[in-house]
Every structure is written in structure tokens, then in C-alpha cells.
Amino acid sequence: MKKNILLAAAMMMSFATFSQDVIERFFNELNNDEQVTKVSISSKMFELFMHIDSEEADEKELLETVSKLKGMKILIKDGVTNGEQLYKSAIKKPSADYEVLMTVEDDVEDLTFFIREENGVIAELVMIAGGKDNFVLLSLIGEIDLNQISKLSKSMNIEGMDNLEKIEQR
Amino acid sequence: MDYKDDELKRLVTRFWDGESTLEEEKALKDLVAYGNLPEAYDDLAAYFESMGALSDELTLDSSFDDALLEKIDQSEQTNVRSLVKPRFIWAAAAAVVMAFCFVLFKAPNETPNMAASNQETYSKEELQAAFEQTQAALLLISSKMNNATTHADQLNKFHEATVRVKSRK
Known part of the structure; x- marks a missing residue:
């Protein structure tokens, strides 16, 4: 009986460790790196976003997307010489729970999107991008609607790198 | 009480067959005690005398009660130790496992800073x-x-x- 209880406890612990947030692990690895900018938005903050008044249509659209999110983490390492290496290392990190959504590799930057599904819904979207002098790791947690996210930049007409600079300046 | 021969015979037979009542048994003992039992029933008289001697020998003094109560006390204490302690250990182990799992399942989506910030109010x-x-x-x-x-x-x-x-x- 005691052996069975110990075995069950050990299995629970190993399962818990396995399903630990892969992004969190990468965050911890680069914890002491001064070149790294890390941003974490908690679920509480996402709840508070719902109290923001907005009259503009594009902001309303954004708020609608945000309302289904529960957490966000961003890790940016700029001015690096090993962005491509970091990218290659990072795309190996996600466990079997994550599936590759799309990958783009060109001479400027390599990019991979991973998704994690729960009950047929995308519960996490991870974006890993690495170029010659930059590295970005981004994780969105919550109920994610890819169509809605895709529409955002079209409606606001903002290029990706502009947004990256916007984050880095903070 | 005086018994006729056939009544006494029937009573003694009932006694040996284990069918006599307590009153009948007492009556037979009285007959033996007062020497009123015929010689034909000497075996019954011998039986009652031996039983009386045996019961005297089996009388327990007060030290037996003390010793028995002491043993019962010790047994109760041992039982308490053997039941309560393992329950406590397993309850504690279960609590530790549950706490560990809770931290691992709950925490991944929040860094320590985020968890701390949840308690705060934001400007x-x-x-x-x-x-x-x-x-x-x-x-x-x-x-x-x-x-x-x-x-x-x-x-x-x-x-x-x-x-x-x-x-x-």
C-alpha cells in the first residue's frame, strides 16, 4: 500500500515537472543576462485591461483579443552576435505538448511559431525569432484566436519591427 | 428438602446430563453439605467437594486486578502510538505532495514577480x-x-x- 502511494506521488511529481512551462525554463536560463529584456503580464493585469475605456475601433478589437488572454511573457535579447544560435537552442526546448505552427527561415531572420492545444482550443502560442543581432521569445497564454491576432497588424498597419522597438524602449 | 429416591435419582441424572436448573443444583449442593445425600451418590458429593476446593484455589487476590489494569493501560498507550503516528506521517506526506504539485501546476504561468504583483494594486x-x-x-x-x-x-x-x-x- 505504502509502495503504491509512493509510486503515485513520484508519478505525479514527474508529470508536473514534465509539463512545466518550457518558456519559464528558458527565462530562468537567461535570468542573469543583462542584455535581456523580460516582460511578464499577469492574468490579473489582463483582467484589469477590461476596465480600460476605449472608443477607437482598433483598440476595441485589441481589447477583445486581450480579454481571452491569461498571461504573456516576452524575452528580448538585442545587440547579440549569437541570435541564430539562441534561436536554434530555443526551438529545441518545447516539449511534446507543443506543435510547430509555422516556420520561416530567410537571410534576415528565422522564425518559428509553436502552439499548445487544450481540448481543441489553442491554449498557448509561442513565437521564437532569431536574427544576426537579435533574439525574441514570446509566449501568449489563454484562449488564442489566430485569425483575430492576424487581423490586428492589418487594421493598425504597423510593421513587426516597429513594435519590437516599442517594447525595447520601455 | 427431602427427596424420594426416584426424585433424587432423576435430579442427579438431570445434573450429570447438564439439564438441571440453578435451584436444582443448589438443592443437590445442600444435600451434600448437610450429609443428606445417600452413599449411592458419593461420586456427586466428591465432585462438589473438589469443585469447592478448586474454586478456593482459584480465588484471586487484589494484586491481580492491579496487574491487569496496568497491562490494559500499557496496551492502550501502545495502540495510540501505533495508530496515530502513521496516520500523521501519511497525512503530512500527502500534504507535501499536494503542495508540491500545486506549486508546479499553478506557478508556471506566473513568475515570482508576477505573483507578487498580483497582490498589488496598479496605478x-x-x-x-x-x-x-x-x-x-x-x-x-x-x-x-x-x-x-x-x-x-x-x-x-x-x-x-x-x-x-x-x-x-
Whole structure:
């Protein structure tokens, strides 16, 4: 009986460790790196976003997307010489729970999107991008609607790198 | 009480068969005690005398009660130790496992800083700054996703053009 209880406890612990947030692990690895900018938005903050008044249509659209999110983490390492290496290392990190959504590799930057599904819904979207002098790791947690996210930049007409600079300046 | 021979015989038979009542047994004992039992029933008299001697020998003094009560006390204490202690250990072990699992399952989505910040109230400026960062991050994802889709569209167009050229030939 005691052996069975110990075995069950050990299995629970190993399962818990396995399903630990892969992004969190990468965050911890680069914890002491001064070149790294890390941003974490908690679920509480996402709840508070719902109290923001907005009259503009594009902001309303954004708020609608945000309302289904529960957490966000961003890790940016700029001015690096090993962005491509970091990218290659990072795309190996996600466990079997994550599936590759799309990958783009060109001479400027390599990019991979991973998704994690729960009950047929995308519960996490991870974006890993690495170029010659930059590295970005981004994780969105919550109920994610890819169509809605895709529409955002079209409606606001903002290029990706502009947004990256916007984050880095903070 | 005086018994006729056949009544006494029947009574003694009932006694040996284990069918006599307590009153009948007492009557037989009285007959033995007062020497009123005929010699034919000497075996019964001998039996009652031996039983009386045995019961005298079996009388327990007060030290037996003390010793017995002491043993019962010790037994109760031992039982308490053997039951309560393992329950406590397993309850504690279960609590530790549950706490460990709770931390691992619950914590991944929140860094320690985030967990701490949950307890705080945010100013309007902080809320606005967080919202702008979220907006920027979402737009970054959106534009990267659209860039990737554009690449895919271009490949599709190239494929469609190739198929069209091949079909003209």
C-alpha cells in the first residue's frame, strides 16, 4: 500500500515537472543576462485591461483579443552576435505538448511559431525569432484566436519591427 | 428438602446430563453439605467437594486486578502510538505532495514577480504601460505571422504560375 502511494506521488511529481512551462525554463536560463529584456503580464493585469475605456475601433478589437488572454511573457535579447544560435537552442526546448505552427527561415531572420492545444482550443502560442543581432521569445497564454491576432497588424498597419522597438524602449 | 429416591435419582441424572436448573443444583449442593445425600451418590458429593476446593484455589487476590489494569493501560498507550503516528506521517506526506504539485501546476504561468504583483494594486500609468506593451507584443506576433503567411502566399503564387506555364506547353 505504502509502495503504491509512493509510486503515485513520484508519478505525479514527474508529470508536473514534465509539463512545466518550457518558456519559464528558458527565462530562468537567461535570468542573469543583462542584455535581456523580460516582460511578464499577469492574468490579473489582463483582467484589469477590461476596465480600460476605449472608443477607437482598433483598440476595441485589441481589447477583445486581450480579454481571452491569461498571461504573456516576452524575452528580448538585442545587440547579440549569437541570435541564430539562441534561436536554434530555443526551438529545441518545447516539449511534446507543443506543435510547430509555422516556420520561416530567410537571410534576415528565422522564425518559428509553436502552439499548445487544450481540448481543441489553442491554449498557448509561442513565437521564437532569431536574427544576426537579435533574439525574441514570446509566449501568449489563454484562449488564442489566430485569425483575430492576424487581423490586428492589418487594421493598425504597423510593421513587426516597429513594435519590437516599442517594447525595447520601455 | 427431602427427596424420594426416584426424585433424587432423576435430579442427579438431570445434573450429570447438564439439564438441571440453578435451584436444582443448589438443592443437590445442600444435600451434600448437610450429609443428606445417600452413599449411592458419593461420586456427586466428591465432585462438589473438589469443585469447592478448586474454586478456593482459584480465588484471586487484589494484586491481580492491579496487574491487569496496568497491562490494559500499557496496551492502550501502545495502540495510540501505533495508530496515530502513521496516520500523521501519511497525512503530512500527502500534504507535501499536494503542495508540491500545486506549486508546479499553478506557478508556471506566473513568475515570482508576477505573483507578487498580483497582490498589488496598479496605478493608471502602470496599467496603461502594461496595456501598450501587450498591444505592441500582439502586433509583433500579428505582423510576424502575416509576414510568414505572405511568404507562403508567394510560394503558392509561384506554384500556381509554374502549373499554368506547364499547362500551356
